Amino acid sequence: MSSGILFETDGHVARVTLDRPKALNSIDPEMDQALFESWTEINTNPDIWVAVLGATGEKAFCAGANVSGGAEGDGxxxxxxxxxxxVGGPMLTLRKPLVAAVQGYAIGGGFELAMCADIIVAADNAQFGIPETKVGIIGEAGIMHRAIRQLPHHIAMALILTGDRIDAAQAERYGLVNGVVPYEKLLETAMSWADRIASASPLAVQAAKDAVLSRAGWPLEVALATRYEPIEAYASSQDRHEGRAAFAEKRAAQWSGR
Incomplete structure (x- = not known):
């Protein structure tokens, strides 16, 4: 894996870790490339069923894009x-569930990266912010579009217009995160979420994520009338037959992801 990212697997769970703590885990071009490689491996490896995104160091999850070295303009x-x-190029869709473990500063692009997760666990020292207007830098507005969809309207607008931050307790109150834990329990809690997801049928989980997110912005009647290829493909999978057999035999299912 390229510089600035740690990638490892634990059973069916992949762990992706931002590893530039001295730079507040800000993302430079090498890290972007390494993250692309990580998501690609997760998407294409059938033995990976869920991923956990975390970061090294207690001070920051991610302070956004690293522009100190001119990375924004180096092409x-x-x-x-x-x-x-x-933001800044084609969107990569992660087909597997993603759990984010967030501590310290999650600001700018770091906040946006966290919002890409399906589940967010926050340490009690986490702070979420959109600093663009406060520092007078407005580029592509991806973070704003995500915030207005994931937070109550007036809370999101306050963050966008003032550049102020919210803490972990506020993030939980507004429904942005799934839970707040002491920093020492952060990774353990995120892995617990991943294990719970991995205990379900992986193909069913992936089909459900695809169906929900692919029609999230559409009217309900359109979503209900849509045929979803992953759901249809699941009907003839080994896991569907295993699930039915396990239910009938009153035993735990042994999923294969196939």
Whole structure:
């Protein structure tokens, strides 16, 4: 894996870790490339069923894009977050569930990267912010579009217009995160979420994520009338037959992801 990212697997769970703590885990072009490689491996490896995104160091999850070295203008930057955010280039869709473990500063592009996750666990020292207007820098507005969809309207607008931050307790109250834990319990809690997801049928989980997110912005009647290829493909999978057999035999299912 390229510089600035740690990638490892634990059973069916992949762990992706931002590893530039001295730079507040800000994302440079090499990290973007490494993240792209990570998401690609997760998408294409059938033995990976869920991913956990975390960061090294207690001070910051991610302080956004690293612009100190001119990375924004060197012509090498792909979409921020290895394509996951869709800011600055083509969006990469992660088909497997993603759990984010967030501590310290999650600001700018770091906040946006966290919002790309399906589940967010926050340490009690986490702070979320959109600093663009406060520092007078407005580029692509991906973070604003995500915030207005994931937070109550007036809370999101306050963050966008003032550049102020919200803490972990506020984020939980507004429904942005799934839970707040002491920093020492952050990774353990995120992995617990991943294990719970991995205990379900992986193909059913992926089909459900695809169906929900692909029609999230559409009217209900359109979503109900849509045929979803992953759901239809699941009907003839080994896991569907295993699930039915396990239910009938009153035993735990042994999923294969196939």
């Amino acid at each position: 090498r930057r792909m979409a921020l977050g290895g394509g996951l955010t869709g």
